[in-house]
Amino acid sequence: MNGSEIFGAWVAVFLTLGIFSYLYKDNPFYKIAEHVFVGVSAGYWMSMFFWTQIQPNLFGRLWPTPDGAIAGFFMKIWYGIYNLFGFILPSVFPDGGIDKGHGNHPHFLYIIPFVLGIMMLLSVSSKFSWMARLGIAYTVGMAAGLRAYAFLNSNVLGQIKGTAVSFVDMPFFSLTGVSVFNNLIILVGTITGLLYFYFSKEHKGNFGKVTRVGIYFLMISFGASFGFAVMGRISLLIGRFTDLITYGSSTYNYASLWVLLLMIGLLAVWTFKGNKEVAS
Amino acid sequence: MEKFLDFIVRAGSLDRRYIFVVIALVVLLPLFFPLGLPIRPTIASQKVYDVVEELNAGDKALVSFEYGPSTKPEIHPMAVALLRHLFEKDVKVYITCLWPDGQFMAMEALEQVAEDQYNKVYGEDYVLLGFRPGNEAVIKGLVSNLRKVFTVDANGNFLDDIPMMTGINQVADFDYLFSASAGYPGTVEWVQYAADPVGITMSTGTTSIQVNEVMPYVQSGQIKGILGGMPGAAEYESLIGQAGIGTSGMDAQSVAHVVIVAFIIFGNISFFVERRRSKKY
Known part of the structure; x- marks a missing residue:
């Protein structure tokens, strides 16, 4: 176990216990952990996006390593711009172009996303913020178009097919497999659940009774969701505790124990001081 | 009274x-x-196991890592268990990541399973394609032309230089798809943009909270089985006969549920x- 791993474990323990300390009440340890989390996440995401997408896939396509010497007036200007960028940021724009497997000729079509991206960044300027709308409009339009077909195919047609159940050639009741009883539940649940969201007719009389059955199905579904949510949160707690137990071993110089004791001590002092100030 | x-x-x-x-x-x-409480696989977990069991040596499985440290306790055990099963059967594993942190989760799982446990060779038995931002647009890209989305793997090697990438140009070239997902983009997007249009056999492992959202796809047959959260992982571990982190956490999970x-x-x-x-x- 090297020093950096042990240090990492101590930091992980501090941040975990710092977040847990909020269960007692809002305190400086929680604030530190919260701010570190937000800051590191933002920095990490930005760095990750830049080095996995913008540098290799955008700049790599705009300025790929040319095949031999650069010929032609326009290409010389184009790679002249690249060299200028390279002078400022040599790690992003290395000498001779970016070789990420996108061929040897620039893909000029990628100037469009480049420009749209810059436009979106202009939202920080009050004078040019209107330009950001173009980039956002493109993104929204593209996403809507991309999703329309997929939703129709998988969520509408696929799910309708899924509820078109059979009632023949199967046992009447089975807990573990397909059965008439299970299919009946699917059929009744789907129809009554959908009818509950039909608001053009008042939910009274027989129609009201049917929609009430729909509510019960929805309630069962919400109950299942709640149960799964609890299960998920307990799993995460188990994960953190497992790590804290690991980091509490002698290999990590009893990090969990020391940090816990230190935190409890400092929180006690902080609370005591706070109470005294309130009293005075 | x-x-x-x-x-x-x-x-x-x-x-x-x-x-x-x-x-x-x-x-x-x-x-x-530990109390050693029994773990019984559900039909949904059994289905995932059965689908993987039907794969032959040399078949190609695309495994997508869509989770990070915040959901690691739920998804990582099942990802590890699934990789064990795939490598046990000598299936070739291709890994993509729709979440940036997914790449590190994949690296950790591969080190533990592919390198330390099964001594698999990178580039011949498994490959880490890595993360690409773009959510469903990445899936759509993989369906139409994988080579446009990935020109290099996570280590910067050109795909053309990786032996097991020969003949792999799109999602349809794979025999099996597994999405280890903790949210968006994840399982639902893989169903909508890959499994349904291409017709590839797909299973998934999700966080517990997603199970209700994904279950209708399992019921309709669009997804072949689901591993739901830590219990799903524990069930899969019991099915492959290799107890792991999922199994060790199930006692705590069960007792906590009773108390809640x-x-x-x-x-x-x-x-x-x-x-x-x-x-x-």
């Missing part, structure tokens, strides 16, 4: 921090003193007693 009801009402307004302490204890104690259910029942009794008294006076 009245004294008992008084106690119930008073306990109902107990400081929530005592409840936190109780939950912490019931989760911690089984981790130190008890709290809910107690809270409801307290609420109804209090309501009856307020009506009375």
